[in-house]
Amino acid sequence: MKKLHIYITFISLFTFISCVEDISQDFEFKEQVFISGLLTNEEGFVSVQVQKTVPVTDTTFSAVNDAQISLFTRDASDTVSLVSDSFIADNGQYTSAEVITPIIGNTYWIEVMLQDETVLISEKEILRPPIPITDMVKTDDSIRITFTGPIDVQNFYLIQLEILKDGVLISDELIVSNDRIINEEEEKILVITGMNEGETLRVDISNINFTTFQFYSNVISNQGNEPEVSSLFLPVNLVGNITNTVTDELVLGNFGVAGLTAITIDF
Incomplete structure (x- = not known):
């Protein structure tokens, strides 16, 4: 499926997932x-x-x-x-x-x-309350989204991206991030590039709790940095x-x- 170029200006997307140990598949299976x-x-x-x-x-x-x-x-x-x-x-x-x-x-x-x-x-x-979107700037192939997070608490984000063409899903990606390092910056910027004419981009930004953040980080760590949401x-x-x-x-x-x-x- 199509891949996007995505970055968030306030922190690397996949921080804090390297501490998760790789899970060996060499074990006796037990149904759970x-x-x-x-x-x-x-x-x-x-x-x-x-x-x-x-x-x-x-x-x-x-x-x-x-x-x-x-x-x-x-x-x-x-x-x-x-x-x-x-x-x-x-x-x-x-x-x-x-x-x-x-x-x-x-x-x-x-x-x-x-x-x-x-x-x-x-x-x-x-x-937690939804994240306010304060600005969106669209160019020919990219979108720049500015959103805010309260600076008095650490914020955790789950971001889901879906690209559709003629109503058909052609790509979906999942990102987790947080603003631990520069939480004094209230404005956060999400930039997505690589869009084509005739495509539709859906962006879901979720304000989540730490334990859920850690769970999704573990999922991404176990399936690679660009998992498809359908296999989550x-x-x-x-x-x-x-x-x-x-x-x-x-x-x-x-x-x-x-x-x-x-x-x-x-x-």
């Missing part, structure tokens, strides 16, 4: 449950994927369709409430039966009860923010919470 999902500030249906890992030589998809998903929230007054426990399973993809309206500043997490009554719970993550959630040996409440151990997968800013540009 893998969970993935991302809740954003956008009103809509919430989806959680639940599957089982398979040996590296197996290309099949092992869906889990008999789990019970519950989504919880805690508001500013520390009141905990159930958002929804009604999710419809379709080939391992659980979608909420009703539209969810997330609230910025609230904390969200999921609990997943497996058929054997094992309960897996994600880390409680705060829904293959069952690789990655832990995130989900804990087995029986063993108190982290398990595979991640359920993240993100403030999302989405823009679409036609060339």
Whole structure:
């Protein structure tokens, strides 16, 4: 697929992933449950994927369709409430039966009860506000996007890029970054080059929490610096923010919470 030339002026895109050790595939396979999902500030249906890992030589998809998903929230007054426990399973993809309206500043997490009554719970993550876009400058083959991040906290970003031509996806890429080094600069600049006439670029900038940032960094580290988003959630040996409440151990997968800013540009 087509590759883009991308850079962010405030920090190298893939900082802090070199500390992740390469995972050897020379081990005895043990089936595990893998969970993935991302809740954003956008009103809509919430989806959680639940599957089982398979040996590296197996290309099949092992869906889990008999789990019970519950989504919880805690508001500013520390009141905990159930958002929804009604999710419809379709080939391992659980979608909420009703539209969810997330609230910025609230904390969200999921609990997943497996058929054997094992309960897996994600880390409680705060829904951070979307990143404000302050300026966009488009040339013949590039786009320069200026956005801001609060300077009083360290910010973590998940950026997804999709290029479409005539409605068909021709490229998708994923970037993680943060502003640890020069957080005193409120304005951040994202530059994407290599676009062609007739193409459409969609950019999703997500304001995420540290644990979710680390999970996506690990994913990129294990699949190379330019993974395709479509292969992001293959069952690789990655832990995130989900804990087995029986063993108190982290398990595979991640359920993240993100403030999302989405823009679409036609060339």
